[in-house]
Amino acid sequence: MNLDFQQVLTQAVGFLILLGLLKLFFWKPVISLLDQRKEKIAAEFKHIEDAKAELATLKAEYETRLASIEEIARQKIKEAVEEGKRITDELKSKAEEQARQIIESGRENIRQELLKTKQELKSHIVDLALRATESIILEKLTADHDKKLVEDFLDKIDRA
Amino acid sequence: MSGSESSSQELANFIGITVKGLGDSGLGIFLHRWENVIFSLIAVVFLSLMAYFAQRNRSFVPERRLQNMVEVLVESLSNFVSGVLGEKEGRHYLPYIGTLFLYILIMNFMGMVPGMKSPTSSLNTTVALALCTFIYVQYTGIRRLGMIGYLDHMAGSPRMPEEKGVFKIFLILLFIPIHILLFIIHIIGEFVKPVSLSLRLFGNITGEDALLYVFVMLGLSMFSAWKSPVGFPLQIPIMFLSLIGGAVQAMVFSLLSAVYISMMLPHHEEVKH
Numbered sequence: 001m002n003l004d005f006q007q008v009l010t011q012a013v014g015f016l017i018l019l020g021l022l023k024l025f026f027w028k029p030v031i032s033l034l035d036q037r038k039e040k041i042a043a044e045f046k047h048i049e050d051a052k053a054e055l056a057t058l059k060a061e062y063e064t065r066l067a068s069i070e071e072i073a074r075q076k077i078k079e080a081v082e083e084g085k086r087i088t089d090e091l092k093s094k095a096e097e098q099a100r101q102i103i104e105s106g107r108e109n110i111r112q113e114l115l116k117t118k119q120e121l122k123s124h125i126v127d128l129a130l131r132a133t134e135s136i137i138l139e140k141l142t143a144d145h146d147k148k149l150v151e152d153f154l155d156k157i158d159r160a
Numbered sequence: 161m162s163g164s165e166s167s168s169q170e171l172a173n174f175i176g177i178t179v180k181g182l183g184d185s186g187l188g189i190f191l192h193r194w195e196n197v198i199f200s201l202i203a204v205v206f207l208s209l210m211a212y213f214a215q216r217n218r219s220f221v222p223e224r225r226l227q228n229m230v231e232v233l234v235e236s237l238s239n240f241v242s243g244v245l246g247e248k249e250g251r252h253y254l255p256y257i258g259t260l261f262l263y264i265l266i267m268n269f270m271g272m273v274p275g276m277k278s279p280t281s282s283l284n285t286t287v288a289l290a291l292c293t294f295i296y297v298q299y300t301g302i303r304r305l306g307m308i309g310y311l312d313h314m315a316g317s318p319r320m321p322e323e324k325g326v327f328k329i330f331l332i333l334l335f336i337p338i339h340i341l342l343f344i345i346h347i348i349g350e351f352v353k354p355v356s357l358s359l360r361l362f363g364n365i366t367g368e369d370a371l372l373y374v375f376v377m378l379g380l381s382m383f384s385a386w387k388s389p390v391g392f393p394l395q396i397p398i399m400f401l402s403l404i405g406g407a408v409q410a411m412v413f414s415l416l417s418a419v420y421i422s423m424m425l426p427h428h429e430e431v432k433h
Contacts, residue, residue, distance in 0.1 A: 003283060003284060003287060004193075004284055007193075007194070007196065007197055007282075007284040007288075008284050008287050008288045008291065009288070010194075010197050010288075011196070011197060011200055011279075011284055011285045011287075011288030011289070012288040012289075012291060012292055014197065014200050014201060014204055014288075015200075015204075015259075015260075015263060015288060015289060015292055016292065017204065018204045018207060018208065018259060018263060019255070019256065019259045021208050021211070022207065022208070022211055022255065022258075022259045022262075023255040023259070025211060025212070025215060026211035026214070026215060027234075027254065027255035027258060027259070028255070029215055029218070030214075030215070030218075030230065030231065030234045031234070031238075031251065031254065031255075033218065033220070033231075034231065034234065034235065034238075036220070037220065040220075
């Protein structure tokens with residue numbers, strides 16, 4: 001095993017040249033590229049995490065808003081129902097009033113008609129009775145006297 | 161070991177064949193002497209070309225197979241070096257350790273290529289690499305610790321004892337020779353490191369190449385009765401062994417270099433495993 005120092009030196013120089021070349025044209029660019037990629041991936045992950053956090057905040061905000069919207073909607077529905085009930089009650093009472101008035105006026109009409117009919121019937125019966133009596137007794141009484149007699153008769157009938 | 165001494169235990173390579181053809185001419189003697197250096201230069205050129213092709217048209221999103229392979233290799237080496245030196249220091253010393261690994265790996269594998277030879281089967285090559293590591297380690301120590309810090313490290317970091325009175329003087333008198341001894345031991349240790357690095361690599365690769373040679377010769381002798389120019393390929397299992405052995409030796413050399421560097425750093429970073 002003889003050491004040749006010239007060869008040792010040459011080998012060392014060869015290695016150092018290779019080291020310099022690779023360091024400059026291989027290791028530095030590759031390491032830089034890998035670091036850049038690592039940083040980019042880390043940044044992307046951070047961005048995703050931030051987006052997730054933002055999404056969670058937005059979701060919470062949305063849910064809060066949704067809850068408040070639901071509350072408002074419930075309130076509005078309640079108010080609408082109450083308004084509807086109020087209107088219904090009002091309409092109902094109006095309708096009842098109108099119905100009552102219609103019934104009242106109907107009753108009044110009926111009463112008036114009945115009264116009128118009674119009067120007509122009464123005068124008709126009186127006429128019929130007078131004609132019948134005239135034909136029976138063939139005696140012509142005065143109109144006022146006849147009428148009085150008939151009315152007395154009818155009063156008796158009413159009382160009876 | 162010069163080319164002439166190793167040729168008897170190695171497979172024929174193209175320079176050896178050329179030398180035989182040239183005989184004792186000046187060029188023959190020159191080639192014979194610089195055989196290992198020429199093979200080392202071939203490894204240098206090969207690695208430089210590979211680096212060039214790997215870096216040519218590189219993209220942020222790797223699409224070429226070569227770029228993918230290179231990035232996987234670099235990332236693996238980075239993890240390997242960071243495992244010893246820590247994340248920050250690992251990135252700083254990756255070019256040296258990585259180049260050392262790739263260079264030794266390629267030189268170790270060259271012995272299996274027909275017509276080629278492992279330059280690492282020459283002590284000149286391994287000594288050169290070990291000397292580079294030795295000088296780099298000492299340079300790192302002086303640069304990172306400062307000259308006083310470096311000498312302090314070599315002397316085992318002596319500190320003034322906290323005790324008082326006569327006992328303190330006694331301890332100082334006791335520690336002075338101990339630290340002088342530690343300094344000498346450290347110096348010897350530092351010089352032994354390149355010796356062990358170079359001899360280990362040289363011995364293993366020489367052994368593998370010799371084994372390949374023996375098995376090729378054995379395969380040839382099996383068919384020698386028929387005067388066959390091709391022997392039985394008995395060396396194939398040994399080639400697999402050389403593949404593993406070459407990779408392991410490259411890794412051991414690089415790992416020990418990283419460890420020697422880490423021992424010279426002021427504060428050892430937290431090592432990730």
